Amino acid sequence: EVQLMESGGGLVQPGGSLRLSCGASGFTFDSAGMSWVRQVPGKGLEWVSSIISGSGGTTFYADSVKGRFTISRDNPKNTVYLQMTSLRAADTAVYYCATLTHLWMTNWGQGTLVSVSS
Amino acid sequence: EIVLTQSPATLSLSPGERATLSCRASQSVDNYLAWYQQKPGQAPRLLIYDASHRATGIPARFSGSGSGTDFTLTISNLEPEDFAVYYCQQRTNWPRMYTFGQGTKLEIK
Numbered sequence: 001e002v003q004l005m006e007s008g009g010g011l012v013q014p015g016g017s018l019r020l021s022c023g024a025s026g027f028t029f030d031s032a033g034m035s036w037v038r039q040v041p042g043k044g045l046e047w048v049s050s051i052i053s054g055s056g057g058t059t060f061y062a063d064s065v066k067g068r069f070t071i072s073r074d075n076p077k078n079t080v081y082l083q084m085t086s087l088r089a090a091d092t093a094v095y096y097c098a099t100l101t102h103l104w105m106t107n108w109g110q111g112t113l114v115s116v117s118s
Numbered sequence: 119e120i121v122l123t124q125s126p127a128t129l130s131l132s133p134g135e136r137a138t139l140s141c142r143a144s145q146s147v148d149n150y151l152a153w154y155q156q157k158p159g160q161a162p163r164l165l166i167y168d169a170s171h172r173a174t175g176i177p178a179r180f181s182g183s184g185s186g187t188d189f190t191l192t193i194s195n196l197e198p199e200d201f202a203v204y205y206c207q208q209r210t211n212w213p214r215m216y217t218f219g220q221g222t223k224l225e226i227k
Contacts, residue, residue, distance in 0.1 A: 045221075
């Protein structure tokens with residue numbers, strides 16, 4: 001069974017940084033693309049970032065986070081990360097990690113809440 | 119940038135009825151469209167990919183159709199657990215980005 005578990009969310013001040021982690025199990029992690037998707041409570045889904053499978057490290061970002069967020073993966077640890085810097089109030093959301101199969105987010109974690117506020 | 123527009127915003131139906139949800143793309147996405155279901159307090163779940171293929175474990179009452187710019191998610195014989203928010207999603211190859219529609223809330227009438 002595929003399992004994804006996000007951690008690292010919390011309250012941070014504007015301009016601050018936070019690193020989210022997503023631990024994976026139940027599938028061959030290094031063969032899977034991974035993504036982060038966020039959702040402002042009560043609102044819709046917004047894709048944040050993706051990283052392709054393997055160790056090549058090709059990454060993609062939404063314009064809203066480009067230059068501020070960095071996605072990475074540690075295949076031996078079966079973990080994908082989202083390093084978030086220069087955080088803004090608009091970044092407040094639940095952040096989900098998801099497996100990326102071809103074009104689609106096939107399995108999702110339960111999410112971790114990030115709140116940016118002074 | 120391709121924009122996905124879902125309609126209606128809210129759909130009120132009764133269990134046993136048929137639901138028809140629409141997703142329109144601002145330009146052709148061929149058949150590269152997916153549908154997700156999200157229940158309150160839960161993560162989204164992939165229902166349909168490549169416009170018409172059911173994901174693993176998805177009941178046959180869920181079906182997807184369409185290509186190009188107009189897509190439909192049909193849920194026949196609504197069950198109580200089907201009342202949720204539904205999102206469509208596509209991927210643009212260059213620049214690489216993934217876009218979701220704004221969602222359709224399917225509520226019990």
